[in-house]
Amino acid sequence: MFVRICSAVIFASLLLSGAAQAQAQVQAQVLAQVQFQPPQTSFRSLFKVPDPRGEFVRLCAPHMVGRWAHPETVCGCLHDYAAATVEDADLREALLRGISETGVPTIESAWVPASKQSEIGPTFTKIAKPTLQCMFEPATNQ
Secondary structure, three states, X not given: OHHHHHHHHHHHHHHHHHHHHHHHHHHHHHHHHHHOOOOOOOHHHHOOXXXXXXXXXXXXXXXXXXXXXXXHHHHHHHHHHHHHHOOOHHHHHXXXXXXXXXXXXXXXXXXXXXXXXXXXXXXXXXXHHHHHHHHHOHHHHO
16 A cells, blocks of 8 residues: 555656646746847937037036036037027037037137138127127026
């Protein structure tokens, strides 16, 4: 009788371990299918374009730290208002470069094509008022 009971227990444990092993294999297959699904990424996230305004403020602000109480506000204002008054892309880019490198509106002749170098003076005249407003009244432009 004892042998029959032991045999039944061994048989039942083998039977249950086989079922558990089969269930584990099924779970492993399900997990493998879930884990190896291709990630859902958007085309836009693959080629993230940096924020030009944010980059400008990041480069400009260190030059403004000792001069103004809120350097990020002044730099953002210069980008949004003073540089926005310049219609020509080459002159605007040169102006933004000058501000981000020095902290003051600057345009080097070498940064502008020779055909547009005569427009540097009138560009400064055009940006004078918004630049002064940004530097001395930045809160009113926001």
